[in-house]
Amino acid sequence: MASPSPADSQQIPIGQRKPTSQWGDYNNLAFVIGQLLSKMQTAMPVQIMACTNAGDISPVGYVDVLPLVMQIDTDGIPTPHTTIYNLPYMRLHGGSNAVILDPSPGDIGIAVFASRDIGQVKVNKGASVPGSRRQFSYSDGMYIGGILNGTPTQYVQFTASGITVHSPAQITLDAPTITCTGNVIGQADIVASGISLKSHRHSGVDRGDDTSGGPV
DSSP states (O other): OOOOOHHHHHTSOTTSOOGGGGSHHHHHHHHHHHHHHTTOOOEEEEEEEEESOSSOSSOOOEEEEEEOSOEEOTTOOEEOOOOEEEEEBOOOEETTEEOOOOOOTTOEEEEEEOSSOOHHHHHHSSOOOOSSSOOSOGGGEEEEEEOSOOOOSSEEEEETTEEEEEOSSOOOOOOSOOOOOSOOOSSSOOEETTEETTTOOBSSOOSSSOOOOOBO
């Protein structure tokens, strides 16, 4: 028997049996396997709807996400997904060291879905038995980072010519000791202990060879 033409194939509802599906044991089994595989979740672009953290110093939190690839029925009619809640998100973290860069609502990124139920691992934060028999489920997602997002206005930039740290608001360095090596070059004013490097005045100044007092 001849295979169905492309025109005939386009009339077959998506996800339903084709005329060839019943041609022997192989095609019957392939159809069943295809149906099972269609229920497996692997990775998906998602949009952040909410995040438990907003840049504060805190343990890694959770996000609510909306899958962006819509579902379609057998007639090809799309149906949007609903929000998936409480996915742990990834932070660059090692020991007590971390880069705190929490997702924000509206971000687009990648969610991956575990092969087994991770619910008990999320609760215990350690080795645990699966909480159910589910596999490759939307319920066991993890958010691993952003893609397809816009131009940042605050950033650390690495290029062949060097590293740029830029903020439209403020940069704070906080440590008992801060060491700078090399020349500090730029137009910005440097203020230490309330004294401006560019516009400070000196006390005890007389004409001649006298040395001025300290800056004020």
